[in-house]
Amino acid sequence: TKHNGRNGYHFFQPSMNALAQTQLQLMNDLWLAESRHELRLLYQPKFQAPAGPAIGFEALLRWEHPQRGLLAPDAFLPLAEKTGVIISIGLWVLNEACRQLSEWRAAGYTNWTMAVNLSAMQFEQPSLIDDVMSCLTRHNIPPEMLILEVTETTAMSDPDESVRLLTELTRLGVKASIDDFGTGYSSLLYLKRLPASELKIDRAFVNELRAEGEDATIVSAIIALAKTLNLRVVAEGVETVEQQAFLTELGCNTLQGYLLGKPLDPQSITHMVKHTPEH
Numbered sequence: 001t002k003h004n005g006r007n008g009y010h011f012f013q014p015s016m017n018a019l020a021q022t023q024l025q026l027m028n029d030l031w032l033a034e035s036r037h038e039l040r041l042l043y044q045p046k047f048q049a050p051a052g053p054a055i056g057f058e059a060l061l062r063w064e065h066p067q068r069g070l071l072a073p074d075a076f077l078p079l080a081e082k083t084g085v086i087i088s089i090g091l092w093v094l095n096e097a098c099r100q101l102s103e104w105r106a107a108g109y110t111n112w113t114m115a116v117n118l119s120a121m122q123f124e125q126p127s128l129i130d131d132v133m134s135c136l137t138r139h140n141i142p143p144e145m146l147i148l149e150v151t152e153t154t155a156m157s158d159p160d161e162s163v164r165l166l167t168e169l170t171r172l173g174v175k176a177s178i179d180d181f182g183t184g185y186s187s188l189l190y191l192k193r194l195p196a197s198e199l200k201i202d203r204a205f206v207n208e209l210r211a212e213g214e215d216a217t218i219v220s221a222i223i224a225l226a227k228t229l230n231l232r233v234v235a236e237g238v239e240t241v242e243q244q245a246f247l248t249e250l251g252c253n254t255l256q257g258y259l260l261g262k263p264l265d266p267q268s269i270t271h272m273v274k275h276t277p278e279h
């Protein structure tokens with residue numbers, strides 16, 4: 001390896017193809033992103049159906065890459081998982097989201113919840129419970145205001161372990177949400193045992209939602225299942241008023257999507273709220 005004063009370490013070999021070089025450079029940059037203050041969070045509001053006030057926000061990670069510009073998670077999360085850097089990035093996300101929530105709480109928005117996405121690798125960390133607990137303490141956040149979103153696939157990869165972990169988190173008072181529901185393979189038996197408080201219907205089903213379409217059947221079935229299990233239902237990716245009306249009619253509790261609110265930086269959120277009559 002050769003040290004390059006400005007850009008950190010380079011692992012380039014003349015024999016490497018361009019793609020491998022790009023990946024290595026990206027990996028190198030990713031390890032430094034946090035210390036270079038290139039990571040930031042956007043916050044997407046969640047609304048009470050059909051069009052109530054914002055009840056909380058989901059933190060969504062972005063990477064301000066010095067050369068490539070603003071990167072969405074799809075562009076770097078797989079690499080972050082593969083290299084393990086997701087662990088420190090995930091801790092940064094948890095901490096920054098809680099810090100932001102405590103700032104909002106101090107400004108009077110004490111009813112807002114904060115949802116944080118957990119990656120599979122984070123979910124498997126033995127220190128997860130301690131990390132969550134110390135984060136809540138550090139920012140003086142009531143545990144029930146924090147929602148941890150875990151995908152159905154992650155939750156079902158080791159169902160017994162997930163039941164154990166979510167039970168511990170629930171004991172702390174933190175809420176758990178099963179994300180991207182409908183894309184994985186849930187055992188109904190385990191779903192019943194999982195101490196989650198909400199299900200998020202995957203965007204793919206909401207996208208295709210037409211009153212007569214096949215996905216209407218699937219979405220109705222998911223909502224009915226969630227109600228049976230006493231779970232709140234969140235629909236993500238709501239883009240049209242038809243979807244909004246239909247999901248509300250089916251009994252969906254919470255709506256999220258570009259129609260109602262895109263992911264925003266914190267400044268725009270306080271600005272938006274100050275200019276909304278409800279607040």
Ligand code: C2E
Pocket residue numbers: 044059060061072073074077090093117118119120179180203236237238239256257258259263
């Ligand atoms: P997700 O958790 O399912 O988040 C929803 C994604 O859908 C977000 O994409 C959001 O910007 C996008 N979205 C929201 N409403 C709409 C809509 O109406 N239409 C469309 N087309 N898209 C909508 P984003 O921010 O690019 O994040 C993608 C995924 O990356 C997330 O999916 C989540 O799995 C992951 N992710 C984001 N932030 C974090 C993080 O801090 N940690 C971890 N581990 N994963 C994260």
Ligand code: CA
Pocket residue numbers: 058117149179
């Ligand atoms: Ca999510």
Ligand code: CA
Pocket residue numbers: 179180200202203236
């Ligand atoms: Ca999702």
Ligand code: CA
Pocket residue numbers: 180
């Ligand atoms: Ca997703």
